[in-house]
Structure formats: C-alpha cells, structure tokens
Amino acid sequence: MKRIGVLTSGGDSPGMNAAVRAVVRKAIHDGIEVYGIYGGYTGLIHGNIEKLELGSVGDIIHRGGTILYSARCEEFKTEEGRQKGIENLKAHQIxxxxxxxxxxxxxGAxxxxxxxxxxxxxPGTIDNDIAGTQYTIGFDTALNTVIDAIDKIRDTASxxxxxxxxxxxxxxxxxxALWAGLAGxxxxxxxxxVNYDIDEIATKLKSGLDRGKRHSIIIVAEGVCSGIEFAKQVESATSLETRVSVLGHIQRGGSPTAFDRVLASRLGAHAVELLAKEKGGQAVGLNNNQVVANSLRDVLSQHNRLDxxxxxxxxxxxx
Known part of the structure; x- marks a missing residue:
C-alpha cells in the first residue's frame, strides 16, 4: 500500500493521540502516505480528510482526547452511508x-x-471490554484517575x-470498577x-460497624445501577447515612499513563504493518505482553471475560 487513512471513533480514551502518532510515523518511516479522517465515520462520510505529516503529530503523545476528534454515526450503519465513505476514500486514493x-x-471497520x-x-476504549487483547488503550489511565478519586474521597469519608x-x-x-475497587x-x-445481594452487603456494613469501622467505600459500575439508586437501597437496608460521587467523564480525560502511551505506540505501529502486507479485517491487541492480531469477526463474536x-x-x- 502507498496510502492509508486513520480515524478515531466512538468514546475518546487517553492514548488515542499516541496511537495516531504511531500510525502516522510508522507509515511515513515505511514510505506510506497517511491521511487523517476528522470526526470519525461522520467525517469519512462528509470527506473531512487531510494529509498528515510528521509535524502533524508532534507533541501529542502526552495529550488526552484525540486530535482527529470523534463522533458516533448512525448513517454509517447503513449501506448507503458506508458507500459514501468508501467513495471519499477512493477519491483520495486511500x-x-x-x-x-x-x-x-x-x-464499522x-x-x-x-x-x-x-x-x-x-482497541481504544477505557472500558477494557474488547476481546482479543488483555488491555485496551485508555484503560490504565482511567483506572488511575478513579483510584486517585477513591483516595481523596476516602479522606473525607473517614x-x-x-x-x-x-x-x-x-x-x-x-x-x-473491579480493578479500581481492589487497588483502592x-x-x-x-x-x-456478578449479581449482588443487598442483604449480604448490609450485613457486611453492619459487621464493620460492630468492630469499630466508621466509614466505607462502595464502587458501583454504571451498568449495575446508578450510584444514587444504590445509595437508597443501602440506606433502606442499614439506616446508614451515605454520600454519592458520580465520576462521569472525568474518567476519559487526562494525560495518558506511560503504559497507555507504550501500548498505543506498539498497537498503532503493528496496524500499519498489517495494512502494508494487505492483511485487512484484523484487530491488534496485547496478549502476555506480545502484540497479536485476530480477525475482526472473531473479536466481535466474543465477549471480553472479566477476571x-x-x-x-x-x-x-x-x-
């Protein structure tokens, strides 16, 4: 291949910029031109495509978010929308x-x-929910953001x-929730x-009080229920006074950790290597600290298994 494109799509995650940088610089190193698609699949449909040079990705490895911007695109789920995107790619000889x-x-890929x-x-998502890789880009950074918040909240809880x-x-x-809860x-x-039992949790909290424990931290993943809803359940079951902190989008921001920067660099570079060999339909990942590739279809047919x-x-x- 002589010319490739790169885009970021869906929810942003720290380390996406590092991955974009790796794609651009690895490609240019190997004699391949790179074009950035701005605004994800929406930008692809509307032809928001520009050539990227070495300087285009200078000083971005440490920045959160994505310089290519990101968006969700319902139109791209249609055959007509995808055809518009392909036509724009062909127009730029990508x-x-x-x-x-x-x-x-x-x-979409x-x-x-x-x-x-x-x-x-x-794989760029803080949720770490993509099969075929032990870690996704952004997970480690988000995890450390949550741990920092837990440490601060524990001070006032105490x-x-x-x-x-x-x-x-x-x-x-x-x-x-699991990694941050264990580390925090x-x-x-x-x-x-895992299903929870509010009576079991209430018994645990009361047992802590009986032995002199005066504060507790409970971590709730948004997919279980809202923190406010669960607080009502706890107060009803224990009569304990609770406070709720919803961390929200703060988890997606911030400068990526060293782990995420290295992970993004390795995976972005390997993606270029696969395209250079005309091996499309693949998803890169990390397994036992080795960069691997699996078919997109296989990855999408599986669920990432929590430990x-x-x-x-x-x-x-x-x-």
Whole structure:
C-alpha cells in the first residue's frame, strides 16, 4: 500500500493521540502516505480528510482526547452511508484504513472490509471490554484517575464517618470498577458480570460497624445501577447515612499513563504493518505482553471475560 487513512471513533480514551502518532510515523518511516479522517465515520462520510505529516503529530503523545476528534454515526450503519465513505476514500486514493476505537468502531471497520476496503482495528476504549487483547488503550489511565478519586474521597469519608458510594463507568464491563475497587481498598464492588445481594452487603456494613469501622467505600459500575439508586437501597437496608460521587467523564480525560502511551505506540505501529502486507479485517491487541492480531469477526463474536479471580480476591480482602 502507498496510502492509508486513520480515524478515531466512538468514546475518546487517553492514548488515542499516541496511537495516531504511531500510525502516522510508522507509515511515513515505511514510505506510506497517511491521511487523517476528522470526526470519525461522520467525517469519512462528509470527506473531512487531510494529509498528515510528521509535524502533524508532534507533541501529542502526552495529550488526552484525540486530535482527529470523534463522533458516533448512525448513517454509517447503513449501506448507503458506508458507500459514501468508501467513495471519499477512493477519491483520495486511500487503500487501507486504521480504525481506533471500541466495539461500534470495529463493526464499522468489519463492514468496510467486507465491502472490499481493508481495515485494521486498534482497541481504544477505557472500558477494557474488547476481546482479543488483555488491555485496551485508555484503560490504565482511567483506572488511575478513579483510584486517585477513591483516595481523596476516602479522606473525607473517614473524617465524617460516612459510607461513600462511587459510581464509575462500565455499562457492560466491570473492569474499571473491579480493578479500581481492589487497588483502592473498597469494601464492596458492584459489577455487571456478578449479581449482588443487598442483604449480604448490609450485613457486611453492619459487621464493620460492630468492630469499630466508621466509614466505607462502595464502587458501583454504571451498568449495575446508578450510584444514587444504590445509595437508597443501602440506606433502606442499614439506616446508614451515605454520600454519592458520580465520576462521569472525568474518567476519559487526562494525560495518558506511560503504559497507555507504550501500548498505543506498539498497537498503532503493528496496524500499519498489517495494512502494508494487505492483511485487512484484523484487530491488534496485547496478549502476555506480545502484540497479536485476530480477525475482526472473531473479536466481535466474543465477549471480553472479566477476571473473576480478581473479584473473589477483592471479596476476601475486604472482610
């Protein structure tokens, strides 16, 4: 291939810029021209495409968000919308596309590949919910953001002797809640993958009070229920006074950690290597610290499996 494109799609995640930088610089190093598609699949449909040079991606490795911007696009789910995108790619003589994003972005990449336009997916999402990779770009940064918030909230929880409920992102996957809860010493962690028993949680909280414990931290993934809703359940079951913190989009922002920068660099560069060999329809990932590639179709047919051993460990350590 002599000319490829790159776009970011769906929810942004820290490290996307590092991945874009890796794609551009690896491609130019290998003699391939790179074009950036601005605004995800929406930008592809509207032809918001510009050539990227080495300087285009200078000083972005440390920045959160994405310089290519991102959007969700219902029109691209239609055959007509995808055809518009392909026509714009052909108009710029772009032969392959690197798609950085999550599940929805991968589905668009697979549809393009099946329409005869080769794409490679790079996992960019804080939820860590993509199969075929142990870690997604942005997860580590989001995790550290949540841990920092837990540490600060614990200070005031201790001072006021209250139970704090912290709602974190994770509609379908509990990785952020589980990892942050374990690392932050939370007493209870609620994740979509495991049903909870409010009576069991109430018993645990009362047991803590009986032994002199005056505050507790409970982490709730948004896919389970809202923090406010769960706080009402806790107060009804225990008569304890609670406070709720919803971390929201703060989890998506901030400068990416060293881990996310290195991960993004490795995966972005490998995506270029695959396209250069005309191996479209692939998704890159990390397994046992080795960069790997799996078919987009296989990745989309699976669900990323949460480490339930970690969940059991968190229960054992929070007695």
């Amino acid at each position: 032969e392959g596309l690197v798609v950085i994003g999550g599940d929805g972005s991968y589905r 697979l549809a393009l590949t099946e329409a005869g336009f080769p794409c490679v997916g790079v 001072s006021h002797e209250r139970t704090f409920i912290i709602e974190v992102m994770g509609r379908d996957a509990g990785d952020i 010493g939370a007493e209870t962690i609620l994740i979509p993958e 339930l051993d970690l969940y059991e460990l968190s229960r054992e350590l929070s007695i």
